[in-house]
Amino acid sequence: MRYNEKELRALSQQPAEMAAELSMRGPKKGSVAKRRLVKLVVNFLFYFRTDEAEPLGALLLERCRVAQEEPGGFSISFIEDPERKYYFECCTQEQCQEWMEALRRASYEYMRRSLIFYRNEIQKMTGKDPLEQYGISEEARFQLSNLPRDGRAAFVGPWLDELD
Amino acid sequence: MKLNKRSVAHYALSDSPADHMGFLRTWGAPGTPPTPSGTGRRCWFVLKGNLLFSFESREARAPLSLVVLEGCTVELAEAPVPEEFAFAIRFNAPGVRPHLLAADGQAAQEAWVKALSRASFGYMRLVVRELESQLHDARRSLALHRSMSQKVGASRPKSQASDHRSSGLENGHFLPRDCSPVGAGEGGGCRPGARDLPEWELQGPTSLLLGRGQSPVSPETSCFSTLHDWYGQEIVQLRQEWQQRDRGNQAGCKRQDEP
Structure with a gap:
């Protein structure tokens, strides 16, 4: 390479x-x-x-x-x-x-998981996608469905503790 | 200069999501300064985070080249072959020649330029920090709303709170779409992010927050009590303003909401 x-x-x-x-x-x-x-x-x-x-x-x-x-x-x-x-x-x-x-x-992947976590939480609370107002909700790098499954599960736990 | 190439190659092939991929034509040997002549070479490109990898083919298991998309700009360019839709990745560093690439259609060209120009770590960090503060605001205003409605049953302070917040956001607090920044207005003054405005305007988001000793996600998050105090200041200030306004509007009425 x-x-x-x-x-x-x-x-x-x-x-x-x-x-x-x-x-x-x-x-x-x-x-x-x-x-x-x-x-x-x-x-x-x-x-x-x-x-x-x-x-x-x-x-x-x-x-x-x-x-x-x-x-x-x-x-x-x-x-x-x-x-x-x-x-x-x-x-x-x-x-x-x-x-x-x-x-x-x-790590970029850490940032990506953080973003998806925040996006989900905000959507749950307000019913609105926070990225929509900026016109970037469709960007591939912000999509939950693109995350590997283990990454999704492993991610949520520790963050909830930190934020609540 | 050494690089942990095995790990980099492993990352290139890992199951973490690709941000964009497709065939592109490239000139010059991968990774070396391109020589823009002839028809170039068609390779499979994969964008992952701030890294652009090329592969011999779609199925290839070893990346041919790596470009780190930091400190660069991506712009449309003229291809040596007229029917190609070319663009260049230019680095703002002495002696570094641009990477010339070409897609086979205008839509693909536009999609690549867009994806590459938003690939920097700084852009991702900017969005994360924005959402982080939005989530926190949402939680604070929910908590505030609960405590206010218990005390006063007032919906009015809450609507003021959200007005205040959105004006803060529009005051250039977050600028993902290359729009020209608006100066820091009164709305954003007390938010931690808004204090960064003058430098954002000068440097653009890529260099944002670099070199200030700040960790990628805002450091306050790691310590909830710090975060709580930090945002608490804003809430206390807001409450005082509303109360003053309420008192002004209802001169002669009893004071009804002591903090």
């Missing part, structure tokens, strides 16, 4: 939602933790050598799992190979929580 590195590099220079120097270790056996500048830009996590403008790499944060590791640390793994983890170490547990929270929300 090819992609234009210049386009990704340009994205990595965009303002970040979160950025910090963290200790990072890749999934390869025997890899050593190194100090990296880690930047969250939309649904990509970029990592840089601390003295370079060019990113070393990027992780697309779709279909990933963010998990707490030993205190002050977290890991990111991807659904197709959950044992392959990228480890990050923060300065404080608080910083760690902040990163985990931001990373969990940093």
Whole structure:
């Protein structure tokens, strides 16, 4: 799969939602933790050598799992190979929580499910489709029927707790 | 630069919904700067979220190329082959050449341009935040209506509440349809989203909220008491206004609704 590195590099220079120097270790056996500048830009996590403008790499944060590791640390793994983890170490547990929270929300699919949830709830309460007034109710990306079934079920529970 | 390509390819083929798909003609090898000459190459394209993938064929199991649709614009373009309906994805970055693509009909061209130009994460986030605040308003006004009708039996404050809210929305709070923004009016002043207006106007929705340390869905949601206080301020203020108006209208009447 090819992609234009210049386009990704340009994205990595965009303002970040979160950025910090963290200790990072890749999934390869025997890899050593190194100090990296880690930047969250939309649904990509970029990592840089601390003295370079060019990113070393990027992780697309779709279909990933963010998990707490030993205190002050977290890991990111991807659904197709959950044992392959990228480890990050923060300065404080608080910083760690902040990163985990931001990373969990940093996926397009998460945003899509949130949107469909809100749309449904509003429709239930008011009897009106909130997207209609903007003329975007037909857009494919906002349709409930396009969601895979497990995603629908898994989604609703935790959100109700948060909102009520 | 490394990329977690296996996961990206896995996402491309996953059961999460595709936002648009179809055959398009493309010029130049996928992922490399296109050379717009000849008839190009027909590939199967799939748009998922803010990612545009191309495949050798509809059944292919490995994507040929990936374009991340952030910081780009999509516009109609001239195709090297006259009968094609072309458009280009242009990046606002030095040395990045546009991707030239072409559909085989005008309707397909329009649908692609529309889908691609709304593919950014920022657009999705904008709609989510808007609905999030609408839902919250709906819940607050329902709760308020209940408590008001218990105390006063008044339907009037409620109708004022919804007037107030809709004027806030129309004041450029949410601009999905490329209409020119209207300045922040009195209606939106106390809503959290409305405070963002001046920057929205300058930057457009794509860059909206980036780089402000805000999480994608508004951070207030994660802590209900914060959210409650935040919206509570607006409600308290609104109630005071209605009460003042009521008192004004009914001078001489007893004060009937202390908060």
